[in-house]
Amino acid sequence: MSKGFRQSQAGLHTWSGLLLGWILFLVFMTGTIAFWREGLNRWMRPELARVEQPMRVLAGAQRFLQGKAPDAKSWFITMPSDAAPGAQLFWVPQPKEGERPRRGGRRENQALIGADGEPAVARATRGGDFFYRFHFDLHYVPVIWARWLVGFATMMMLVAILSGIVTHKKIFRDFFTLRRHRGQRSWLDGHNATAVLALPFHLMITYTGLVTLMALLMPWAVVANYSDEAKLFDALFPHSETIERTHRAAPLVDLTTVVRDAERRLGGSSGFVEIANPGDAAARVSVNRAPSTLLNTRTPKVTYDGVTGAAIWQSPAPGGASATAGVMIGLHAGRFADTALRWIYFLCGVAGTLMVASGLVLWTVKRREKLPDPDRPHFGFRLIEKLNVAVLAGFPLGIASMLWANRLLPTGMAARAEWEVHTLFIAWAAALLLVLARKPASSWIVLLGITGGLLILLPIYNMFWTDRGVFASLSANDWLPIGVDLTLLVLGAASIATAQRVARYRPERRRSRDDRRVAAARLGKLAPAE
Template identity: 45%
Template sequence: MKEGFRQAMAWLHTWTGLIFGWLLFAIFMTGTMSYFKEEISHWTQPEVPNRALDPAASLDLAQRYLQEHAPTAGSWFIELPNAREPALSVSWPKAGGGRRDFTSKTLDPATGAELQARETRGGNFFYRFHFQLEMPHPWGRWLSTFAAFIMLLGLVTGIITHKKIFKEFFTFRPGKGQRSWLDGHNAIGVLVLPFHLMISYSSLVIFMAMVMPASIIASYGDNTRGFFNDLFGGQSQVQAAGTAAPLLPLPQLYAKVQEQAPGANLAWVEVQNPGDQNARVRFARHAGDRIAHQRGGGWLFDGVNGTLEGGSQIEATPVLISGGMYGLHMGIFAGPWLRWLYFFFGLAGTAVIGTGLVMWLGKRQLKHAKSGTQPFELRLVEVLNIASMSGLLIGVAAFFWANRLLPIGLEGRADWETNCFFLLWALSLVHAMLRRGRRAWAEQLGFGALMWAGLPLLNGLTTGQGLNHSLAVGDWAMAGFDLTALASGLFLAWAASKMWRAPVVAAKRAPKAAPGKLIESEVN
């Protein structure tokens, strides 16, 4: 920090990277998985069948179901099935419950029959963990947003530190211990740099109203509601008139939406005051129809006479930029190929963080290689590295094992799944404390490999929807999950086998290697 600008930036890169690396690894890992949130949810609820999509028919079935089971509810909420998520779900506020207290049911989109799907949080768990970290509101969001800022800082300081960014991009020296890690860290970091910059900056934009509210307060004073109303159009709740009137069939209103915007995909439909003179029906467009995210968009109808009462939307440049950032981050618009690209970019981000953590430690361990003992702080970092990386992978696999093995009717089943995730993660921390570094890596990676590679088998045995079935009927979400789990298992097995072997003693080579010195001066 006392030396030149670049050294100061390298110092900042090293230490912010170390302190936030473990957290960022988990955030990136679960965020990457969230690009396949719907597919994961589908895997975790194998009871929900894949049907041909017919939104009008699904709406009709949902309306019949709600008419029968919740005729007096103040509002209905219908989530339509789509190409990635086959479930049709309906929900309504519980009588006498709080504002967020809902009864929800999953229906078969072809018959309208109630489905008894296992209770699970599915892909939603990893999605929520990615930005809330299972912490009480709003602390998890604050912490993950700050971590995103540190990621952005790490990228910028990394670019400043890394002076020969393009020359060294083509430099990769495998099998050279510490130097291979640095080359890998640099190559992946630079290759996916635009994605990394976008993903970390956009996460700040997503939560900007929460983390940077000063300008809202300066401009709107106490009336923060006014700001959101200006942006998204006020979504005022219409009071019930108290006189009964039949609700129009929803497929009829759906046809009107299709007249307005042919081919529009819908995400959900909300009915306010069903069965009342003042019924209102809101159709929300699926976010995948456009890149820029748009809140409060859609169509609002009078539910009794069917007139359109649409709301206006600002489409000014700043709104489009911030909505675009949001949309790019979530990637809901992405088709299968782009979605896989997102997934691999996310994995690359995870790898950059992981290699950075490994390097920090490796570099410092070299100095203690001869004495054979390492100081407490290095041992601490080693344990945390192991638990935060291989331990997390074991925890995630444990979640899916629990999903298949816990009894269907278990009280609080969804919570037990997440408990298994945290329990195995915590156990891996204990294991890392008890075993020596390299051995701990090897054992955990090996165990992780078994768990991941075993998932397709477990799925086939417990649900009868294993790869032989899913590939045959073309259930790509199910097959894709199983194949990805298998590939992850193989990758972990490869990593474990590397760790089982005797370590490459880079310490012996270090004095000889003159070019290594140059790089060493860049990052410490």
């Protein structure tokens, strides 16, 4: 391989990683957190107990919906699990004449059924769902623009990974090399190690991330083959024939009986139940298999007559293209993973986040050494260096602040879930102001130290002021809250340790160009005459 080609790839690697590096850092960090989406949904509602009898919760959901929305157009029930806070319900009222259909749900059309089968009284929160949505929809940004931006950043990430493999001819040897206290060399070693450590994961998660957005980024195949969006939907997500409401009242079948039969037919636990025309002779009950039981996210389903309980339709085997897309999305989301594999996903995601962060820091370290006077850099360099600190240390501070807002905001507060999210961005903005007012080195120390302290104090708060502290969870043999608290402790300790390393670091003073010229002139005067 020619040296010129490798050097060209080095430039491509540098700029493809830098141009959208901050977006990639946010996407990688929130996507990594989203691997524990369901667990965070429950951790952020400490009032809720672990679900031990899913069918009891389902029966309570049916009872609630029959009393709350007996004449609704449809009901939707997310089946509970031991990692979920309960059964999430949503219903669509019968459309009124002249009213335009609304996209998305209304809060008054949603409810949560707890482990006891009764409507749960718990704090409003976006929970882990916020991190899941943020990592491809961002926030405060129109969804279509956010997905284009994330899609372009993901393509740059794939280019950076592939060009990085080409550039580093000794990449695997460098993985086993970590030189400490060596400035730029140490950052490069850390960047190489985190990149090679989970290289197959980085390639997989980046490529499959593009697959999840393929209809947006490359819509030509869809446009060429489907002029009607409804036909495309039917091809990708087959379903039984829709039957209009008859307006003849009929009791709805017991949903627990239907779901048990569906789980037997589908070969795995159920994840989602949809009831069309409840309370009518034309009622239909559809049960989907849980995505956590299959690699393919496009899970099969069975449809039943809502009055007799007889199975009337089962989804056909998916085609090759549909199955491939479903498997790619399943690999990316990791919903199929058990606890051990989910930890591997999470740790590889942490490595990816550190890889992006170290690459951004390495860029500033290398560029500083090339400046005419590294001790007095120009405005553009100083701005990028400060923004690096604001993103890499400020965003984690925002996340820690959001978790504290989840614990401290009044439970009856209006728009409480939204204010949890607002707290993240308020803290992030405060971090930016601090970074702009201070030197980068001291900003790293302050932001990382505060973030570490906030994360470590959270489990202590949980222990004394919630019902899900470590001792209460141990007595209930409930390991999910314990796992979250221990993870927060480890991340907090790592943040404080990093702040201490930055505080102790004393860089070697490098001579400016003027210094080198003076030294060269002096050397010339002292050189012996020939």
